[in-house]
Amino acid sequence: MNDPSKMKHDCSNQKECLQLLQAILDGEATQAQKEHFMKEHLDSCMPCYQNYHLEVAIRDLLKKKCTREAPQELIESIKKQIQQNLRA
Amino acid sequence: MEEEIIKNNYTDAQKSRIFDQEFMPHINAMYNFAYRLTLDRDDAKDLLQDTYLKAYRFIDSFQEGTNAKAWLFRILKNSFINDYRKKSKEPAKVDYQEVETYYNSEDVDRQITPDLRVESLSNMIGDEISNALNALDVDFRTVIILCDLEGFKYEEMAKILDIPIGTVRSRLHRARNLLKEKLSEYAKSMGYKTA
Structure with a gap:
């Protein structure tokens, strides 16, 4: 657990940090970037710590709320058309 | 596509297997993409159907072992731009x-x-x-x-x-x-x- 009283409340690189943080969550950052940011920066910087958790929460919510399954009859209809194509 | 397209000559049995094993598993993700692009259930159905038929028609340019999902998503995105974006209810395309x-x-x-x-x-x-x-x-x-x-x-x-x-x-x-x-x-x- 972080001690909030020891964290800084302003980040001088917030824009760059947000970009880096997103790259990390997207699996697009290098191991060195990841280690530096996650181990050294995140625990000491409140805005980045909050941003990190916000980004994670948004992704979770997107995955939970923004997917839908194809209607079964549509799947059947596509399969059928392909089978007809194969026989033709 | 800029890369060189290698044309395969799959047999019907191979085509059928590729379609079932490589393409069909992505159908829910593809439907969701179609729905989120068109924002209309009927358009999404048509777009999905068109895309899968196109995928089948061009199956010889699909390389087994490459990313089928990305290949399918690209076809869907192109179909959307060419066929649906024009007639969609969205306001005129933003520059x-x-x-x-x-x-x-x-x-x-x-x-x-x-x-x-x-x-x-x-x-x-x-x-x-x-x-x-x-x-x-x-x-x-x-x-x-x-x-x-x-x-x-x-x-x-x-x-x-x-x-x-x-x-x-x-x-x-x-x-x-x-x-x-x-x-x-x-x-x-x-x-x-x-x-």
Whole structure:
């Protein structure tokens, strides 16, 4: 657990940090970037710590709320058309 | 596609197997993509059907062992642009360059919604996030779907969308800022309601 009283409340690189943080969550950052940011920066910087958790929460919510399954009859209809194509 | 296309000559049995084992497993993700692009159930059905028939017709240019999902998403995206975007109910297409320039300006970054909190997200148990996503311009919506919902890498997204990887990165960053803006609007209105 972080001690909030020891964290800084302003980040001088917030824009760059947000970009880096997103790259990390997207699996697009290098191991060195990841280690530096996650181990050294995140625990000491409140805005980045909050941003990190916000980004994670948004992704979770997107995955939970923004997917839908194809209607079964549509799947059947596509399969059928392909089978007809194969026989033709 | 810029890469050299190697044409295979699959037998009917091979085609059938590729279709069932490589293409069909992505049908739910593909339907969701079609729905999020068209924002209309009937159009989504038509777009999905067209895409799968096209995939079958061009199956000889699919290389087994390569990323079938990315290949399918690219066909769907192209079909959408060519066949649906024209007739869709969306207002006249926003000029790309203009949008990109606008969102690259300092203004947007300055308004990084400091008021949006994890706690307000946990109150969004309805369609808020879905509505927020749907309200984004289609190009911004697309990158969020590809990255956050489908887990494509930036390089795969660049190929699917035919844009440079740097554009993927910046568009994604803008898209997320815009999504957060929408979400904080919802959070605010929810706050007013409960106050």
